[in-house]
Amino acid sequence: MKETEQVSEQNLKKEELEKLTLIEAALYVAGRPLDLKTLSSVLKTRSKRKVRRLARILAEEYAKRVTALEILELEDGRFVMQLKAEYTPKVRRIATRPLVPAGPLRTLSYIAYRQPITQKQVVEVRGSHAYKHIKQLEDLGLISKEKAGKNTILRTTTFFADYFGLSHDLKTMKKQLKTLFETLSSQSSMKVGGGER
Amino acid sequence: MKETEQVSEQNLKKEELEKLTLIEAALYVAGRPLDLKTLSSVLKTRSKRKVRRLARILAEEYAKRVTALEILELEDGRFVMQLKAEYTPKVRRIATRPLVPAGPLRTLSYIAYRQPITQKQVVEVRGSHAYKHIKQLEDLGLISKEKAGKNTILRTTTFFADYFGLSHDLKTMKKQLKTLFETLSSQSSMKVGGGER
Amino acid sequence: MTVSREKPFYFNPPWNILFDFNRLNKISPWQVKISFLLTSFLEEMEKRGEIDFRASGVALDSSAFIYLMKSKLLLKLEEPPAPRPVIKDIVPPPLFLPLRHELTSTTIEHLLQVLEEVIKGERLFVHKIKMEPILPQPSEVLPEIDRYLMEIQKQMENLYFRLKGVLREKRVIGFSEIVSKAERLEIIRTFILLLFLAQQGRINLWQEEEFGEIFITLAEENVIEGNGASF
Numbered sequence: 042m043k044e045t046e047q048v049s050e051q052n053l054k055k056e057e058l059e060k061l062t063l064i065e066a067a068l069y070v071a072g073r074p075l076d077l078k079t080l081s082s083v084l085k086t087r088s089k090r091k092v093r094r095l096a097r098i099l100a101e102e103y104a105k106r107v108t109a110l111e112i113l114e115l116e117d118g119r120f121v122m123q124l125k126a127e128y129t130p131k132v133r134r135i136a137t138r139p140l141v142p143a144g145p146l147r148t149l150s151y152i153a154y155r156q157p158i159t160q161k162q163v164v165e166v167r168g169s170h171a172y173k174h175i176k177q178l179e180d181l182g183l184i185s186k187e188k189a190g191k192n193t194i195l196r197t198t199t200f201f202a203d204y205f206g207l208s209h210d211l212k213t214m215k216k217q218l219k220t221l222f223e224t225l226s227s228q229s230s231m232k233v234g235g236g237e238r
Numbered sequence: 239m240k241e242t243e244q245v246s247e248q249n250l251k252k253e254e255l256e257k258l259t260l261i262e263a264a265l266y267v268a269g270r271p272l273d274l275k276t277l278s279s280v281l282k283t284r285s286k287r288k289v290r291r292l293a294r295i296l297a298e299e300y301a302k303r304v305t306a307l308e309i310l311e312l313e314d315g316r317f318v319m320q321l322k323a324e325y326t327p328k329v330r331r332i333a334t335r336p337l338v339p340a341g342p343l344r345t346l347s348y349i350a351y352r353q354p355i356t357q358k359q360v361v362e363v364r365g366s367h368a369y370k371h372i373k374q375l376e377d378l379g380l381i382s383k384e385k386a387g388k389n390t391i392l393r394t395t396t397f398f399a400d401y402f403g404l405s406h407d408l409k410t411m412k413k414q415l416k417t418l419f420e421t422l423s424s425q426s427s428m429k430v431g432g433g434e435r
Numbered sequence: 436m437t438v439s440r441e442k443p444f445y446f447n448p449p450w451n452i453l454f455d456f457n458r459l460n461k462i463s464p465w466q467v468k469i470s471f472l473l474t475s476f477l478e479e480m481e482k483r484g485e486i487d488f489r490a491s492g493v494a495l496d497s498s499a500f501i502y503l504m505k506s507k508l509l510l511k512l513e514e515p516p517a518p519r520p521v522i523k524d525i526v527p528p529p530l531f532l533p534l535r536h537e538l539t540s541t542t543i544e545h546l547l548q549v550l551e552e553v554i555k556g557e558r559l560f561v562h563k564i565k566m567e568p569i570l571p572q573p574s575e576v577l578p579e580i581d582r583y584l585m586e587i588q589k590q591m592e593n594l595y596f597r598l599k600g601v602l603r604e605k606r607v608i609g610f611s612e613i614v615s616k617a618e619r620l621e622i623i624r625t626f627i628l629l630l631f632l633a634q635q636g637r638i639n640l641w642q643e644e645e646f647g648e649i650f651i652t653l654a655e656e657n658v659i660e661g662n663g664a665s666f
Binding site: 061 | 258267272276304305306307325329330332333335379397
């Protein structure tokens with residue numbers, strides 16, 4: 042990642058190493074993206090630049106290591122720790138939090154892939170259960186509804202983009218999604234709509 | 239840690255490294271101690287000995303690294319990933335999401351204190367909303383249901399015990415709860431009463 | 436919980452059709468999947484914990500109406516339309532949300548604090564139960580009553596025997612005379628026994644003025660019924 046590439050744990054002063062682990066602790070505990078302000082308050086420093094530099098070093102350390110975890114820098118500058126996507130299907134059932142079932146997540150994929158899209162079209166492709174899915178996804182803050190005349194237009198939220206570490210720019214996001222779907226479908230083949238959900 | 243001390247990532251085969259990260263993934267998403275049986279099921283192996291060996295190597299790797307996290311082998315043979323104790327006070331305020339909302343928490347506290355208890359009795363004391371709470375608590379793995387003739391018996395799970403740092407033995411747990419509860423109520427009544435007793 | 440200002444969930448698709456009678460009259464009943472609508476409506480209501488009987492009633496009424504329309508069309512031999520073909524489009528694989536560990540903020544102190552409130556509620560509940568009328572077990576209570584009644588009978592006989600002795604010489608005696616040396620409790624007991632004796636018609640009691648002396652005479656032998664207590 043950029044100019045910090047050369048830096049590694051060895052080059053860091055003890056004090057900086059301690060700050061690195063504090064960022065790690067904060068990200069581990071949060072389970073959500075943290076902005077530089079929050080991270081600064083944990084480190085008791087005011088320099089966001091410094092915090093960003095350290096968080097990037099940490100993210101890089103994680104990327105270099107053989108590990109199931111990753112630390113990502115989101116577009117809006119926040120950092121998040123999470124399980125790498127490829128491990129999700131393997132350990133999903135162990136997670137304690139109630140999980141969103143596959144049906145609504147397929148509807149989410151479809152909306153993300155075709156957005157902006159009318160609710161009607163989603164229901165036509167995914168079946169009438171999609172009404173329930175759409176409601177669930179809206180409750181989770183992953184999609185938003187917008188009235189346009191008689192139609193209801195659906196699209197994903199910035200929360201969605203952040204959750205999956207995707208760009209806020211729709212065009213870029215769709216490209217990223219395409220790649221992501223290709224990786225995912227190599228694990229399980231793409232489904233043509235209407236079938237099981 | 240015992241005979242595995244010499245082993246490090248470098249000495250492991252690619253296949254074993256993959257298993258190590260799977261254990262890491264499982265421990266990370268679980269956020270609670272996992273027994274060898276669960277870990278074996280994730281690794282799709284039957285040899286608990288092998289799983290224990292790998293989990294110990296992982297724990298050791300974590301111990302060697304500069305990190306805020308640790309992997310511990312508990313007395314009962316389970317493994318857990320957790321934040322090192324010294325970091326907890328520094329980042330605790332970042333944790334904002336309660337385990338469960340206030341209503342279900344009340345129902346949970348009552349079940350824990352009176353367990354084993356019939357669902358009927360819980361609903362009588364807590365009101366008909368308790369049905370919903372019980373469902374939620376069960377989904378989160380905090381309580382378990384058991385049919386006994388016409389009655390449904392409720393009790394807390396080992397996850398509940400682990401989360402609150404209580405004994406797995408029901409009798410001991412209830413004693414612990416009672417003692418803590420009495421200490422707390424005497425403190426709060428002193429606060430209310432104002433005067434010394 | 437949802438904010439009360441929000442309109443109820445069932446005013447949104449797909450359930451809104453059940454609550455819009457104007458629209459219901461205009462649409463083709465074949466377009467409405469009643470079982471799906473009702474099942475999901477109930478599920479949603481349960482999930483939200485907002486059980487609304489009025490809404491359920493309206494939903495039921497509308498369903499019945501739709502069934503009626505369908506039956507009428509069938510009687511007119513109108514074929515139900517073929518199911519709408521599902522439009523085929525690529526549906527990408529599900530996007531599983533990334534798993535993140537999150538430390539929750541609930542501590543054992545929180546658990547015990549709320550427990551205190553719940554236990555208070557439990558006490559109220561138990562209290563309520565106790566206040567319900569409970570019929571005593573006959574086997575335990577009846578012997579008690581027997582013993583009490585037997586005791587009264589015995590005491591009554593004693594008192595009657597005493598009165599007979601006193602009243603052999605004079606026909607009338609005042610209540611204050613027979614209890615002149617008695618304790619308060621004894622006075623009350625004697626008074627109650629006098630009432631019993633009068634009730635059985637074995638003595639006569641009367642007062643000449645309110646709060647005045649109570650006079651006692653023996654009733655005529657063999658007269659059991661008749662003018663018992665007269666005060």
